[in-house]
Amino acid sequence: MPLTGIEIFKLLPKTNCGECDVPTCLAFAMKLASGKAELSACPHVTEESKEKLVEASAPPILPVTIGTGPEAPKIGGETVMFRHEKRFENPPALAILNSDTMDETEVSARLDRCQQLQYDRVGLTLKPELVALKADSGDARKFEALVTKTKDSGCRVVLMSDNPDILAAGLKACADQKPLLYAATEENLDKVANLARENSCPVAVKASSVEGLVSLTGKLTAAGIKNIVLDSGARTLRKTFEDQVIIRSAALVKKFRPLGFPTITFPCEMTDDPMKEALIASTLIAKYAGIIVLSDFQGESLFPLLVARMNIYTDPQRPLATAEGIYEINNPNENSPVLITSNFSLTYFIVSGEIETSKTSSWLLIKDTEGLSVMTAWAAGKFSADVIGPFVKKCGITDKIKHRKLIIPGYLAAESGGLEEELPGWEIMVGPREGAHIPAYLKSWTP
Ligand code: SF4
Numbered sequence: 001m002p003l004t005g006i007e008i009f010k011l012l013p014k015t016n017c018g019e020c021d022v023p024t025c026l027a028f029a030m031k032l033a034s035g036k037a038e039l040s041a042c043p044h045v046t047e048e049s050k051e052k053l054v055e056a057s058a059p060p061i062l063p064v065t066i067g068t069g070p071e072a073p074k075i076g077g078e079t080v081m082f083r084h085e086k087r088f089e090n091p092p093a094l095a096i097l098n099s100d101t102m103d104e105t106e107v108s109a110r111l112d113r114c115q116q117l118q119y120d121r122v123g124l125t126l127k128p129e130l131v132a133l134k135a136d137s138g139d140a141r142k143f144e145a146l147v148t149k150t151k152d153s154g155c156r157v158v159l160m161s162d163n164p165d166i167l168a169a170g171l172k173a174c175a176d177q178k179p180l181l182y183a184a185t186e187e188n189l190d191k192v193a194n195l196a197r198e199n200s201c202p203v204a205v206k207a208s209s210v211e212g213l214v215s216l217t218g219k220l221t222a223a224g225i226k227n228i229v230l231d232s233g234a235r236t237l238r239k240t241f242e243d244q245v246i247i248r249s250a251a252l253v254k255k256f257r258p259l260g261f262p263t264i265t266f267p268c269e270m271t272d273d274p275m276k277e278a279l280i281a282s283t284l285i286a287k288y289a290g291i292i293v294l295s296d297f298q299g300e301s302l303f304p305l306l307v308a309r310m311n312i313y314t315d316p317q318r319p320l321a322t323a324e325g326i327y328e329i330n331n332p333n334e335n336s337p338v339l340i341t342s343n344f345s346l347t348y349f350i351v352s353g354e355i356e357t358s359k360t361s362s363w364l365l366i367k368d369t370e371g372l373s374v375m376t377a378w379a380a381g382k383f384s385a386d387v388i389g390p391f392v393k394k395c396g397i398t399d400k401i402k403h404r405k406l407i408i409p410g411y412l413a414a415e416s417g418g419l420e421e422e423l424p425g426w427e428i429m430v431g432p433r434e435g436a437h438i439p440a441y442l443k444s445w446t447p
Pocket of ligand 1: 012013014015016017018019020021022023024025028041042043044045
């Protein structure tokens with residue numbers, strides 16, 4: 001578990017020299033404990049303390065990156081059992097399972113789906129991350145060809161075989177991309193561990209139980225391998241769910257390092273029913289998979305999974321927020337309507353989307369409400385007349401328009417009188433309560 005500020009303080013030089021841009025070692029220790037400073041900012045910490053701090057401050061579930069580049073998915077790194085305690089750190093990567101026994105056309109179609117099934121939502125791009133490549137044919141050349149084709153499509157991969165020679169053949173085609181090797185088992189551990197070490201790749205271990213994983217991860221860590229992913233071998237929802245909870249709580253609550261790694265799960269092997277598979281995957285998004293391998297990607301099941309994942313892995317202490325300011329929609333001019341709303345991202349994207357759909361040129365004012373929605377911000381006093389009035393005066397919208405009309409959200413109707421006092425000379429118009437009614441409302445706009 002992470003060290004407390006006081007525990008960190010005991011390992012610092014305690015000279016209060018201030019070279020870390022913080023006046024005292026204690027203050028620096030507190031910043032370090034809350035993740036707001038880097039240990040490297042103190043030039044005087046001893047090597048011995050540094051080692052202890054790095055070791056002790058490592059998250060109880062180590063993070064593992066699959067692939068290379070800025071978009072390579074990072075899994076693990078979790079520090080809490082429940083999202084409300086702090087937040088979940090790294091969302092599980094979603095993978096599609098492709099086999100070297102599939103024909104070329106099918107593989108191409110599946111790779112195309114990986115690229116095409118991407119969604120923009122509240123300013124984020126939601127998409128799956130991985131392609132799991134399974135060597136079902138037993139033919140190293142066929143497997144290598146599948147890996148090459150997948151690599152050429154730009155997808156990041158998991159190489160799946162119990163045979164180290166076949167894994168090595170796949171690695172020949174993509175070692176530079178640091179794929180996940182699946183899997184080291186009791187039978188092949190040394191050979192797969194060598195492949196992982198020689199190529200600096202993460203490696204998954206597979207056992208037939210959680211207990212079985214413990215000795216395997218012990219051997220791998222003793223061999224200097226730390227990028228490990230766990231497969232407990234469970235292939236039913238109930239057993240997989242139990243194992244995920246046991247692994248997470250052993251690492252976090254019991255501080256049991258041999259299970260302090262992210263997991264890989266296989267809903268694709270638990271059912272033939274695509275709907276059930278999606279439901280199993282959604283359970284594992286919540287608790288606590290690191291990688292979820294699906295038999296296929298289809299928009300109707302993938303999109304809800306991506307949205308569920310986004311919601312669960314959004315920091316509950318930091319609402320998604322849009323920057324305060326004036327947003328131009330459909331090339332507005334001096335006669336265009338001016339609307340105002342809060343900076344909760346979902347509100348912004350719904351309102352701006354509806355204005356775009358209306359094809360009415362408009363100015364949209366976004367007031368910083370600390371990411372709260374209209375009603376919540378209003379109830380908290382962050383979106384009332386005495387806040388909105390000064391913002392409208394200062395934001396610069398008056399230089400861009402000839403008229404003085406402001407459309408406020410329907411839910412703020414009670415503030416219209418107060419706003420007329422705050423903004424003398426302005427006409428305050430009460431817009432619709434629901435975003436979906438904005439296009440119809442704007443049709444009747446006259447400056
Ligand atoms: Fe203390 Fe190091 Fe900061 Fe100096 S630089 S105040 S020794 S933590």
